[in-house]
Amino acid sequence: MNFKDLFFIQRDIPALDPDILFTFGPFAFASSTLLILGITLLFVFFVFVATLSFKTRPGSFQVAVESIYEGIVGLIDQITNNTNRSQKIFPVIGAMLVYLAIANLIGLIPGIESLTFNDTPLFKTPTADFNTTFGLALGAIIVINGISIMEWGPFGFAGRFVPLHKIYYGFKKGIGAGFMSIIDLLLGLLDIIGELAKIISLSLRLFGNMYAGQVLSVILLGAFAYIIPSIWLAMNLFVGILQAMVFASLVAAYYMLAINPAKNNS
Numbered sequence: 001m002n003f004k005d006l007f008f009i010q011r012d013i014p015a016l017d018p019d020i021l022f023t024f025g026p027f028a029f030a031s032s033t034l035l036i037l038g039i040t041l042l043f044v045f046f047v048f049v050a051t052l053s054f055k056t057r058p059g060s061f062q063v064a065v066e067s068i069y070e071g072i073v074g075l076i077d078q079i080t081n082n083t084n085r086s087q088k089i090f091p092v093i094g095a096m097l098v099y100l101a102i103a104n105l106i107g108l109i110p111g112i113e114s115l116t117f118n119d120t121p122l123f124k125t126p127t128a129d130f131n132t133t134f135g136l137a138l139g140a141i142i143v144i145n146g147i148s149i150m151e152w153g154p155f156g157f158a159g160r161f162v163p164l165h166k167i168y169y170g171f172k173k174g175i176g177a178g179f180m181s182i183i184d185l186l187l188g189l190l191d192i193i194g195e196l197a198k199i200i201s202l203s204l205r206l207f208g209n210m211y212a213g214q215v216l217s218v219i220l221l222g223a224f225a226y227i228i229p230s231i232w233l234a235m236n237l238f239v240g241i242l243q244a245m246v247f248a249s250l251v252a253a254y255y256m257l258a259i260n261p262a263k264n265n266s
Contacts, residue, residue, distance in 0.1 A: 016211070018129045019120050031121045032129035039102055039126070072097055075245065079252045089255055092143065096136070097248035103127050104210060104240030127210040127243075130203065137202035140251045141195060148258035156260075161192050198254060202247060209243050 018030035054062050072094045076086040107113055107125030115122040126132040149157045213236050 016130070018131060019124055021117060021120055021122070030129060030131070031124040032126045032132055035106065035123045036103070036126050036132065038123075039099065039106065042102070043099070068098075069094070075249065076252055079249060080256055085256070085259070089252060093248050093252050096140070096251065097244050100127065100136075100206070100244035100247055101241050103132070104244055105237060107214070108236055108240070125210060125214065127206055128214050130207045133203040133207040133210075134199070136206075136247075137199045140202065141199050141254070144251070144254050144258045145195065147255065151258070151260040161189070202250060206243055206247050209239065213239060 018028075018032055020028045020030055021034065022029050050062075050065060053059070054065075058066065073086055073090055075097075076090060076093055077083065080086050080089070103126040107123075107128065112123050113121055113125070145157075148160075151157075152160065217236070
């Protein structure tokens with residue numbers, strides 16, 4: 001064995017573009033999509049097993065699942081400060097957090113990203129593909145705004161961004177109040193831009209951290225093959241879970257900003 005091969009591993013820097021396995025009409029099927037389907041099947045299998053194994057006297061598996069549940073609910077409670085709200089959004093936030101934790105960490109399984117088909121990787125960490133993180137962020141913001149419409153009503157929701165009624169009532173009070181209401185209108189328009197910015201910030205934050213982790217792993221493997229990468233992979237376990245918590249926590253925080261405070265106890 002060459003001494004250099006013992007300490008150095010040659011690997012290509014991951015590309016920003018998704019690895020396309022095949023196309024079906026106008027749709028492209030990426031390697032990250034295949035892993036997403038695998039995670040989905042894993043979830044279905046887990047639900048099936050959990051449903052059959054849960055009992056009045058819990059075993060170790062049930063205790064572990066319930067501990068995760070209580071931990072996630074506790075995290076949501078710290079953001080919402082409202083138990084009823086936490087229970088309502090738990091199915092979305094909880095599923096998102098667990099999914100992202102698995103999606104962030106599954107690429108660390110040795111050899112999973114080395115499997116290829118026609119020189120194209122079969123599997124790629126889903127969150128290292130911007131399409132995945134953008135789709136998650138877009139879906140989350142759309143759902144949050146849908147909840148906001150139900151909370152405030154169509155006109156109340158529109159009035160938060162385009163408060164034309166404030167201009168009417170402002171000028172009824174006086175010129176100064178009228179001009180202040182115009183400023184409120186401009187700020188409302190900025191809020192529309194802010195909603196779009198939430199999608200970009202959520203998706204880029206998660207994608208940037210996960211893609212950067214992959215690049216640094218390749219660099220460290222190229223510099224020293226064993227000890228330092230082992231430490232880095234252990235750190236990636238922590239970072240993957242942390243990023244899932246950050247993403248889910250931000251979505252929960254955006255939810256609390258979108259709801260009607262008058263219905264906060266409902």
